[in-house]
Amino acid sequence: MSNTWDDWQDAFERSYDRLPEAPVEICPSCGLGKVSLAYMVKNGSSAGSVFVWCDSCLKGIVISRAEVPEGVTPLEFGSPESGLIPNFSVVPPVGRE
Numbered sequence: 568m569s570n571t572w573d574d575w576q577d578a579f580e581r582s583y584d585r586l587p588e589a590p591v592e593i594c595p596s597c598g599l600g601k602v603s604l605a606y607m608v609k610n611g612s613s614a615g616s617v618f619v620w621c622d623s624c625l626k627g628i629v630i631s632r633a634e635v636p637e638g639v640t641p642l643e644f645g646s647p648e649s650g651l652i653p654n655f656s657v658v659p660p661v662g663r664e
Contacts, residue, residue: 599621608644
């Protein structure tokens, strides 16, 4: 298995292509868990951050300034629902390890 930003970006893009359906990607870091993603916005904005993580190994990435796709309900920063995103280890972009 690999653990690079690019691998996670690829997993996100494949998951994005399936939205609003749930992702079916296998974790690029551990190969055991499924990739999850959630969009989070402030004050009902149409753009925010997307959190992409593995429920098994708790690794993933965060992408800022992401437009929320049509059909996807984002979480609001600071809302009780925002606690659904686990505290995962962020895989850094290349050159920022």
